[in-house]
Amino acid sequence: MFEYSSLIAIGLAALAAIILILAALGLVGCRYIPHNRVGVIEKLWSPKGSLKGGRIVASHEEAGFQTRLLRGGLHFGFYPFQFSVHKQPLITVAEGKIAYLYARDGQPLPPTQTLGKVVECNGFQDAAAFLENGGQRGRQRATLREGVYAINTALFVVITEDAVYGGPSQESDKETYKGWQDELKSCNGFSPVVIGFGRNNGRDLPPLPNEAEPDQILSATDQIGVVTVHDGLTLPSGEIIAPQVGGGGNDGHNYFQDTEKFISLGGFRGKQRQVLTDGTFFINRWFASVEMKPKYLIPIGSVGVVVSYYGKPGEDTTGTGFRYGEQVGTDERGVWKKALPPGKYALNPYAVKVEPVPTVNFVLRWITGVTESHRYDQDLRSIELVTSDGYEPLLPLSLVLHIDYERAPSVVQRFGNVKRLITQTLDPILTAFFRDVAQKNSMLDLLVKRETIQQQATEELGNRFKAYDINCIAVLIGRPESQKKGAPDDPIDRLFDQLRLRRLADEQKATYIRQEETATQLKALNEATAIAQKQAELTGTKIAIEIAKNKGAAELAEAEGLAKRDIARADGQSHARELEGRGEASRVSQVGEAEAEVNRKKIAAYGEPRLFALNLLGEQLSKSVQPLVPERMFILGGENGGNGDRLAGGNALNGLLPALLSLLVAEKSGLALSSEKKGDNGDQPGADTKSAGKGNN
Numbered sequence: 001m002f003e004y005s006s007l008i009a010i011g012l013a014a015l016a017a018i019i020l021i022l023a024a025l026g027l028v029g030c031r032y033i034p035h036n037r038v039g040v041i042e043k044l045w046s047p048k049g050s051l052k053g054g055r056i057v058a059s060h061e062e063a064g065f066q067t068r069l070l071r072g073g074l075h076f077g078f079y080p081f082q083f084s085v086h087k088q089p090l091i092t093v094a095e096g097k098i099a100y101l102y103a104r105d106g107q108p109l110p111p112t113q114t115l116g117k118v119v120e121c122n123g124f125q126d127a128a129a130f131l132e133n134g135g136q137r138g139r140q141r142a143t144l145r146e147g148v149y150a151i152n153t154a155l156f157v158v159i160t161e162d163a164v165y166g167g168p169s170q171e172s173d174k175e176t177y178k179g180w181q182d183e184l185k186s187c188n189g190f191s192p193v194v195i196g197f198g199r200n201n202g203r204d205l206p207p208l209p210n211e212a213e214p215d216q217i218l219s220a221t222d223q224i225g226v227v228t229v230h231d232g233l234t235l236p237s238g239e240i241i242a243p244q245v246g247g248g249g250n251d252g253h254n255y256f257q258d259t260e261k262f263i264s265l266g267g268f269r270g271k272q273r274q275v276l277t278d279g280t281f282f283i284n285r286w287f288a289s290v291e292m293k294p295k296y297l298i299p300i301g302s303v304g305v306v307v308s309y310y311g312k313p314g315e316d317t318t319g320t321g322f323r324y325g326e327q328v329g330t331d332e333r334g335v336w337k338k339a340l341p342p343g344k345y346a347l348n349p350y351a352v353k354v355e356p357v358p359t360v361n362f363v364l365r366w367i368t369g370v371t372e373s374h375r376y377d378q379d380l381r382s383i384e385l386v387t388s389d390g391y392e393p394l395l396p397l398s399l400v401l402h403i404d405y406e407r408a409p410s411v412v413q414r415f416g417n418v419k420r421l422i423t424q425t426l427d428p429i430l431t432a433f434f435r436d437v438a439q440k441n442s443m444l445d446l447l448v449k450r451e452t453i454q455q456q457a458t459e460e461l462g463n464r465f466k467a468y469d470i471n472c473i474a475v476l477i478g479r480p481e482s483q484k485k486g487a488p489d490d491p492i493d494r495l496f497d498q499l500r501l502r503r504l505a506d507e508q509k510a511t512y513i514r515q516e517e518t519a520t521q522l523k524a525l526n527e528a529t530a531i532a533q534k535q536a537e538l539t540g541t542k543i544a545i546e547i548a549k550n551k552g553a554a555e556l557a558e559a560e561g562l563a564k565r566d567i568a569r570a571d572g573q574s575h576a577r578e579l580e581g582r583g584e585a586s587r588v589s590q591v592g593e594a595e596a597e598v599n600r601k602k603i604a605a606y607g608e609p610r611l612f613a614l615n616l617l618g619e620q621l622s623k624s625v626q627p628l629v630p631e632r633m634f635i636l637g638g639e640n641g642g643n644g645d646r647l648a649g650g651n652a653l654n655g656l657l658p659a660l661l662s663l664l665v666a667e668k669s670g671l672a673l674s675s676e677k678k679g680d681n682g683d684q685p686g687a688d689t690k691s692a693g694k695g696n697n
Contacts (some may be wrong), residue, residue, distance in 0.1 A: 029079040031070065033087060039070030040086040040154045040168060041078070056105035057155045059131050065154035065168070067127035086168040091149040091158045097190050098282060099144035100180070102157040104169075106130065106137040114231040114269075115141040115287055118260040127152040141231070141259040143284050161190035189285035195225050195292075196278030222297070224346045225276030225290040227256055227283075232269040241310040241351045242268035255279075259287045273310055273351045296345040301360035303405045304340035305412040308333050310351040318410075325413045339408045355417045357408035361473055364422060366430065367396040376419050382481070383431050385438035387446065393492055395434055395446075396478035399426070399461075407469035414468065421468070429464060433457065443480070443495060450477050 033039040046063040058064045070078075070085060078085055093099040101124055103116055116136035121129040123144060144158070151158055153167025157177055161184075164177040184190055235242055245265040246252025253262035255276055276290065283290060298304040314328025317337045328334040340354065347354065364377045371378045382394040403411055403418075415421035437453060438446065446453070454475050462472035482492040531538065599612075606612040 029077040029083070031075045031078045031083075031085045033070045033072050033075065033085070035072030037072070037087045037089055038150045038152075039075070040088050040152060041066040041068065041070060042084040042086060042154070042168065044082055044084060057127060057131070057152070059128055065152075067131065067152060067155065069127075069150060069152050071150060086154075088153045088167060089165070091144070091151050091153075091160070091165055093144050093146045093149070093160055094162070095146040096192065097146060097161055098192065098284070099158055099160045100184065100189075100284070100286060101140045101142070101144065101151075102159070102177075102180075103130070103135060103137045103140060103155060104157065105155055106135040109136050109138050112234070115139050115259070115284075117263075118142040123149060124151050124156050124158075125149055127155045130155070139286050141263075141284060141287050143282070145282065159184065161185065184285060187285055187289060193225055193276060193281040193283055193290045194279075195223055195276055195281075222295050222344065223292045224295055224348075225281070226293050226348055226350060227272045227274070227276060227288050227290055229256065229262070229267060229269045229272060229288045231259070231287055232263055232267045235268050235270050239310075240271070241348070242270045242272045243310075244272070244274040255281055256283050256288050257281055259284060271348070271350045273348055275346055275348050277346050293349050296340075296347050296349075296354045298340055298342045298345070298354070298356060300342045302342060302356045302358050303408050304345070304354040304356055305409050306336040306340060306347075307353040307355065307412070308336060308351065309353070318413075322410065322413075324410070327409055327413060335409055335413050337409055339405065355412045357403055357405075357411060357418055359403060359405040359408065361400050361402050364399045364401065364426070365396075366398070366427075367478065368394070370396075376422050379423055380427060383434050384483070385435055385446075385480075387438050387441060387443045389442040389444075391443035391492060391495075392483055393438075393443065393446070393480035394483055395438075395480050397430075397434070398476040398478070399430065400473040400476070401426075401465075402471040402473055404469065404471070410469050421470075425468060426465075426470075430461065433461060443492065444499075446480055447495075447499065453477060 031039060042065050043058065043061070043063050046058075046061055048060065048062050050063045051058055052062075055062075056065065057067055059067050075085075091099065106116065109116065113136075116138050117134070118141050119130055119133040119135045121127070121133060121135060124130065124140075124142070149158075151165070153165050154169070155167075157167065157173075158165040159177060159181050161181075164174075164181055166174065166177055229242065232242075245262065245267045253259070253265060253267065255274075256262060256272075272288075275293075281290075296304060308328075308331070311331050311333040314326075314332030314334055316326035317329065318325075318327050326334055327337040330336055330338060339357070345354070358374070362374060362376070363372055364380065365372060366377070366380045366383055368382045382396045385391075385393050385395050387393070411418070411421060415425065434457070437457070441449065441453075454477050457475040457477075458472060461475060465472045480492065482490045603609050603612045606615070
C-alpha cells in the first residue's frame, strides 16, 4: 500500500513539473512546429494597429495574419496573449500534376484582367515578396508543378487534385473552393495537356467527332488542341479568331505555358488561331482551356478546299467571268484559290473549314436503300418514270463523276460542298432528263435499248455538267422495277416473263445449233481418235503403199522398156517376115508360073489333057505305100451282072477302076472338053486358054 501511494505521488509530481515547464515555455513564447507542417502566424494585437485598406495579411507587423511562416522546430517569442500559431500542412503536388492558387490579398485586378499577374515570390512561398512586388489578389496565372511547398495558406488558397488547402479561414469559403476543384477536375485541369500519346494523361477516351466528313474521324493520337484564352486583350470588332503572337517557342509564350509572356506580347483573349500539336503542355486551365479536335485528313484521291474565317480581306482571283463569289489567296479571308493536297493538317476548325472534294472517279447511286461509303447519295432514290405506253416503273441508275482538282474551289464556291451540288443540281437535272426519255420511249424500249439510252445520257449529261466544272464519266442504268413490286398483277413482271420466254426460245435455237456443231466436232474427234489409234498401222500401210508404188513404177518402167524393146523387135521381125513373105510369094508365084508353063507344055505335048491327067494319077499311085489291089475283094456287081459272090482278081479291078477314072475325068475335064470342042468349031477363040487355066486350077 505504501509502494502504490509513493508511485502515484511521484507521477503527480512529474505531471506537475511538466505543466510548470510548459507554462514557463508558454510564458516565454515557445512554439514547436513539426517538420511536415508550417506555422501560420496570427497576431492578435500590435502596437502598429490593425490592417487598413482592405488588407488581409499584414506585411508591416500589423495585427492579423502575418506574411512570414514558422518552419519545423522550436520557436520563441510568440506569447500566447499576443500570437496564435496555426499549424498547416505542407503543400504536396503530385508528379505530373498541376496546382492552382488563389490569393486572398494583393492589389486588386483591373476590370480587363481575369487572373493575377505573375510576380517573383519563390513559387508563392515568399508571401512578403508577393505583396511587395505587386502581386494581385484573385486566381493566379502562375501554377505550381510537382513538389512540396511551404506556402502561407492565410494568403494563398492552393487547390490540388486531392485536396484544397484553404488555411485557417478555409471554413468560410470551403464550398467555393470545392466548386473550383470540381470544375478543374471536369476539364482534367490538374493534368497537363498531352497530344499525340493518348489524350488526358493516358486515359482511354473515345475519338472526338469531326465536323467534316465521317472518313475524317481520327484516333486520339491524331488530335490537335484548340486553345481558348480567357485573359488578355479583347479582340477587335468583327474578329472571331485571335491572331498568333510571338513565335510560340522560346522567343514567345512557349505555346501558352508562359502566360505572362503571352500577355506582354499583346495576346488576345478568345479562340486562338495557333493550335497545339503533339507534345505535353502544362497550361493553366483558368488562363486557357484546351479543346481536342482531330487533324484534318485529306485522303488520297481528294483535295481540301479551304474556307478561311480569319485573315485580311483578299483580292478576287477569279476574274469578271465567274459570278459565284470570290476566291482569294492563302491566309486571306474567303475561299482559297489553291486547294490543299492529300495529307494531314493541324488546322484550327474555328479558323478555317476544309471541304473535301473527291478528285478520283466516284459513284452516285440513284437506288432506294443503297448508299456508297462516301454517303453523298444517302438522300437519293430511284427515279419514278412514266413511259409512252403507260407503264410507271422505278428506274435505278448509277452515275460516275469526276471533278478536276484545279476546279474544286470553283465547285465549292458554286454549291458550298459536294453533297449540296448533288442534291440541288445533279439530282434535278438527272431526274428531268430520264423522265423526258421515258415519255419518248415504251417500256420495252427501256429494256432492249438500254445501251443506246446509256450512251445518249452520258453524252448529253456530260455536256450539261461541264458548265458546273464536273465531268460525267458514265451513266449506268439498272433494271426497271414496278412501283407494285411483288404484286400478282405487276405489268412489268408480265412483260419480263414475255421477254424471258422470247429469250429462252432464242437460246434454245442457239443451243440446237451448238449441239449440231458439237455433234460435228464429236464426229471429227472420233475420226481423229480412230486415226490416231490406227496411226502406226496407217503409217505402215502408207509406207507399204509408197513402196508398192515405187516398185510398181520401177516395174512399169522396166515393162515399158521391155515392151518398147519387144515392139521394136516385133516391128523388125514383122518387117523381116513381110520381106520374107514377099520374097516367098514372089518365089512361089514364079515357081507356080514356071510349073504352070511346064504343065501347059506337057499338056500340049500329050495333046489331050485327059491323057496328061491319067499320067499324073499313075505317077501318084505308083508312089503309094498302100497296096492298090487288095488281096481279097468282094465284087458287088459287074458289067456283065456276074455273080457277086465270086472273088475276082484282075477282072474286078478291070471293072471298077475304069468306071472311077471315067467319072473323075468326066467331072474334071468335061468343061474343058466341051470348050475344046467349041474351040475346034471356031465359035470362041479363047477357049483353049480358059481350059488350060481351069485345068491348072
